[in-house]
Amino acid sequence: MAQLNPVMRRRSSVWKRYGFGYFLLSPVILYVVVFQFYPLFDTVRLSLYDYSLLSGRGISFNGLENYKQLLLADAQFWPIFVNSLLWVLGSTILQFAVAVPVALVLNQKLKGRGLWRGLVMVPWVAPVVIIGIVWKWIYDGQYGLLNYYLKELQLIGENIVWLGDEFWVWPALLLTSTWKGFPYITLMILSGLQGISSDMKEAAQIDGATAWQRFIHVTLPLLKPIMYVTGLVSIIASWTKFEMIWALTGGGPGYATSILPTYLYTNSFVYFDLGKGAAIGTLSMVLILIIAFLYSRLLGRNID
Incomplete structure (x- = not known):
């Protein structure tokens, strides 16, 4: 004791x-x-059970059968997985493409800079459903503002059904996703810019570096850590969020804009196949972990 x-x-x-x-x-x-x-x-x-509320069979253990059916027999699964990659990578890249120049502008000494910084956050804090309704009206094939102004500028001759055309629906979705998501990345990059010493930029300027050279060789390397983390967060958040697609297209036309979360929702809460829905959710989790691991291995090597 x-x-x-x-x-x-x-x-x-x-x-x-x-x-x-x-x-x-x-x-x-x-x-x-x-x-x-x-x-x-x-x-x-x-996910290891056969559990469909509409079949009347109740719940029974079937092992990996749901996974085999999804990976080997479901004609929709892999195209939807490709859609998920397009949605996540396209949204993240476009958001960075907009956020970086916007953050650089907002970091300058502008008149009313605080107001502009506040206004740029409006898309990010606005409810997704409201944004979906507004943009669905903008994209309307008959009375939408986008068609109206493009016709006024003589860029198109007749109306385009943006959310019903298999070619134009993805550019429309990615444009909306970019508008919704770029303020978050802007905020993160702006916080990184605030932490960069002006002495380094002034030293590079004295050495004869142009504004572009200062951005490439001074500002961008110092922003790499925060851009790395922000990119990882954006990828994971985009992978799990489907409200925008659901509000605009519902995953259609057909399954043309379905991603794994919308496919999970459809199988679980429209067709009430809870076993298959759980298998889709599990596979989705495994796939995003693999993507996050590859992202970390490829882009995280040179991050201090």
Whole structure:
């Protein structure tokens, strides 16, 4: 019994030192376990069952059959996976393409700079459903503003059904996603620009570097860490968010704009095939983990 006393004393010392901190963290830990880990594990468990509410068969264990059906027999799965890559990578790249110059402009000494910085955040904080309704009206094939102004500029001769045409629907979706998401990346890059010492830029300017050379060789390398993290967050967030696509197209026409989250929703809550929906969710999780790993390996090597 005496041998346990030192161990018990150490535990008592640790509890006295960190006990209150553990107590404060306990609600967060409880929330993560109940609302994050349990649904995750239950989704994986449910994916191993044949569970369709419309079949009348009840629930029965079928092992990996849902995965085999999706990967080998489902004609829609792999095209939808390609759509998911197009949605995530296209949205992220275009958002960066807009956010970087906007952040550079907002970092300058502009008149009313605080107002412009506030206005640029409006798309990001606006509800996705409201944005979807507004942009659906803009893209309307008969009365939409986009068709109206393009015809006024004589860029098109007749109306285009933007959200019903298999060619134009993806540019329309990516444009909306870019408008919605670029303020977040702008904010992150702007915070990085605020942390760059002006002395380095002035030294490069004294050495004869042009504005472009200062951006490429001074500003951009110093922004790499924050751009790396922001890109990873944007990829994961875009992968799991489907509200914009659902509000604009519902995944159509057909499955032309469906991504894995919309396919999961359709199978689980439209066709009520919960086993297949759980398998789609599990595969989606595995695929985004692989993408995040590849992103980290390819782009995270030179990040300090």
